[in-house]
Amino acid sequence: MRFLAWLLVGWVLALPAAGQTRQAPAAVTSEPAEDRRLGEWLLRIHEASRRRAYIGTFVVTIGSSMASARIWHVCDGEQQMERVETLTGAPRSTFRRNDQVITFFPDSRVVVAERRESFGLFPNLLQPGDASIARFYTLRAAGQERIAGFETDVVQLRPRDKLRFAYQIWTEKKTGLVVKLQTLDVEGQVLEQAAFSELQLDAPVSMARLSQMMANTEGYQVETPEMVKTTAAAEGWSIKAPVPGFQPMSCYRRRGAGASEGRHDSTLQWIFSDGLATVSLFLEDFDPRRHGQAGAQALGATHTLTRRHGDWWLTAVGEVPQQTLLTFAQALERRK
Numbered sequence: 437m438r439f440l441a442w443l444l445v446g447w448v449l450a451l452p453a454a455g456q457t458r459q460a461p462a463a464v465t466s467e468p469a470e471d472r473r474l475g476e477w478l479l480r481i482h483e484a485s486r487r488r489a490y491i492g493t494f495v496v497t498i499g500s501s502m503a504s505a506r507i508w509h510v511c512d513g514e515q516q517m518e519r520v521e522t523l524t525g526a527p528r529s530t531f532r533r534n535d536q537v538i539t540f541f542p543d544s545r546v547v548v549a550e551r552r553e554s555f556g557l558f559p560n561l562l563q564p565g566d567a568s569i570a571r572f573y574t575l576r577a578a579g580q581e582r583i584a585g586f587e588t589d590v591v592q593l594r595p596r597d598k599l600r601f602a603y604q605i606w607t608e609k610k611t612g613l614v615v616k617l618q619t620l621d622v623e624g625q626v627l628e629q630a631a632f633s634e635l636q637l638d639a640p641v642s643m644a645r646l647s648q649m650m651a652n653t654e655g656y657q658v659e660t661p662e663m664v665k666t667t668a669a670a671e672g673w674s675i676k677a678p679v680p681g682f683q684p685m686s687c688y689r690r691r692g693a694g695a696s697e698g699r700h701d702s703t704l705q706w707i708f709s710d711g712l713a714t715v716s717l718f719l720e721d722f723d724p725r726r727h728g729q730a731g732a733q734a735l736g737a738t739h740t741l742t743r744r745h746g747d748w749w750l751t752a753v754g755e756v757p758q759q760t761l762l763t764f765a766q767a768l769e770r771r772k
Contacts, residue, residue, distance in 0.1 A: 474574075490509050494632055533647070537549070583631065587609045602622075602624070621757075679764055703720040705717070
């Protein structure tokens with residue numbers, strides 16, 4: 437799941453009228469030169485998200501729901517640091533230093549400290565050097581627009597199959613920083629949108645100050661969810677037929693408070709990505725008291741599939757069509 441999806445509840449903002457962007461040229465082909473073009477573009481926006489300091493107001497939309505947050509981002513060499521303050525819903529402050537994430541909940545006086553993989557973070561959604569992206573998406577220019585006071589280039593990443601969604605992306609002309617992102621369904625309708633409504637590039641953000649705020653947990657109860665890095669094979673799971681384009685990224689055992697070293701009271705999370713979208717498979721002991729009927733749900737671009745798998749309960753979640761989750765569920769295999 438994307439980083440801000442953990443921070444904000446409910447997403448927002450409507451699609452601009454079709455006439456607001458200029459007519460796009462023909463889609464590129466999958467020839468090597470065009471693949472290099474896509475790779476260079478991905479690398480540019482990836483580096484822009486890592487190397488720029490900025491302050492902005494970030495707004496996310498799903499249907500008629502809206503959530504917003506204030507973001508401070510700074511980098512120092514390989515050190516990345518962010519502060520995110522929710523502006524809607526319950527107060528929440530989240531600090532991220534590389535893969536270390538600390539979230540403050542002022543109402544309950546609780547701090548949650550954990551580590552999270554950095555792939556899939558807005559605006560660091562697109563991973564450079566991933567040749568598979570060009571195999572499953574095409575790049576198409578879609579004109580220019582003014583967003584949050586900046587001139588931007590608009591491009592579309594269109595899927596070559598029905599296992600993934602399309603994306604429309606606005607990048608600031610000079611730096612390549614992503615300032616707006618839309619996820620589109622197969623009919624081109626907007627499923628969800630994330631954008632800066634206000635943005636200050638090269639802002640004077642102090643990493644030392646953010647570090648000081650991140651470390652100040654006085655008066656809070658600090659909770660550290662136990663996450664043990666593992667492999668699906670070691671846990672007895674495999675995918676008998678790989679889902680095209682999706683590669684395993686990481687696997688964690690999340691153990692509940694007071695749980696033993698065995699299976700009980702723990703959940704396995706197996707994460708896959710095609711370089712743009714992510715899918716997580718959550719596996720836990722089946723409990724008829726907690727697990728109801730199998731089913732499927734959707735919130736914007738995020739789909740969920742739940743079903744029983746022998747003695748286990750599977751929850752598949754991802755920013756992909758429901759058919760993709762079903763393909764994962766059907767390919768999942770228990771080895772021991």
